[in-house]
């Protein structure tokens with residue numbers, strides 16, 4: 001075999017069965033890092049310091065910004081965060097509340113346009129007991145939903161099947177985001 005030539009699968013080891021394989025090598029970085037490593041610094045304070053592509057940011061406002069969730073429930077799962085490191089919604093200033101709401105509405109419109117979703121789950125989990133993964137920095141989830149997105153994967157294998165890589169999703173959402 002020469003470089004660049006595709007190897008014939010029939011000559012490789014293994015016996016085919018009825019299962020499909022979903023290869024998600026990009027997730028290895030997070031699995032290998034483990035949850036503790038990711039907690040060491042606040043990811044929502046760190047993201048705005050990076051470039052949009054590196055921080056998975058789709059839009060930056062005055063007091064709040066929008067980024068992709070690194071651990072999406074669905075393709076296109078967005079988070080709206082204030083820049084300020086505050087833990088709960090009642091700590092947000094009137095301007096932050098208004099802008100989080102405005103960015104959430106725009107995010108829904110953009111996802112409807114680029115992803116053609118049928119519905120949304122919106123929400124803020126506040127406090128670890130309420131399911132917040134990063135409980136020190138407020139964030140609103142925007143989860144796009146499709147009629148066909150629920151399946152047996154999460155139940156039997158603790159696995160979410162995500163058809164698009166994060167970089168591609170960021171590109172399509174960021175380029176459809178209306179510029180002020």
Ligand SMILES: [Zn+2]
Pocket residue numbers: 042043044045046084085086136137
């Ligand atoms: Zn923070």
